[in-house]
Amino acid sequence: MTFNRRDLMTGLGLSAVLGTGGAQAQSGWPQGHTIKLVVPFAAGGATDIIGRIMADRLSQMWNANVIVENKGGAGGNIGTEQVAHAEANGDTLLLVSVGLATNPYLYPKLGYDPVADFAPVSLVAMVPNMLIAGHHLKVNSVAELIAYGKANKGKLTFASSGVGTSIHLSGELFKKLTGIEMTHVPYRGSAPAIQDIMGGRIDIMFDNITSSLAQVRGGTLKGLAITTAKRSPFAPELPPVADAVPGFDVSSWFAFFAPKKVPEAIIAKIAADTKVALADAGVKSKLDALAAEAVGSTPAELGAFLQRESDVWGKLIKEGGIVAE
16 A cells, blocks of 8 residues: 655645635625634644644734634544534634544544535645654664564554544554554553653654654654655654655645535635745744644645545555544
């Protein structure tokens, strides 16, 4: 199985954003409107921070009030369902991550359909994961980790911030592509997992680079590799997992979606303005601080990207018998 992020990024870079003139005919939107950006997670996480960075810049560009509403719970499903059934006038948007692609396979019943109930708007940013290990584990590279796993069948443990997260699925993909056995230990967030890795109770984790880069550079954790196919500009010293495991290419991603029947002209305007906002020096600086790569895409590109994510992770989830807790 291959998952080529390089092809995705090339396609995004070559595509033109849709025209925006028709949006002004939609009752003057967005001037004078209050736009609610729903983040289906609690405040303080990467999705929330990215949402607030974008809301602030779009508020300035639109001369409108763009507010972030945190609606966490059920792996992001509560807030996502709220947007699915919101009025389709452009005043309610969703900033969501990989859960939109994975939750239909993790949960037996959802109150929304990722395709039928949502209009793709724009891919906003991508954040690589980083393979980290505790100093108790006597490996210093991906190749050494694989060799250790094969020589110590079933002894390796890997942490995640929850079932179905990109951190968890990175580990499952690593198991599948290397053939080694590892035991998954889910936590309620990265912070407690990192503490147990530093304490020698858990071996490794494919953590978001934002959460663990400081500890790696401070020497309290070992950084073995980055999960993207190419080296990350945020941690250029780390080789890609793909150097030892061909086809391994994983990122956390963040994207704007809207209720399905929002007028196409409004969708096009939001996508175009998102791309402009992401090119702003202040926005880029704030995203860089999160090790988040600004993207920007057309609605069609995001729709195709979501389908590929669903295909890749859906197959992995079904093959692994993974279910949400």
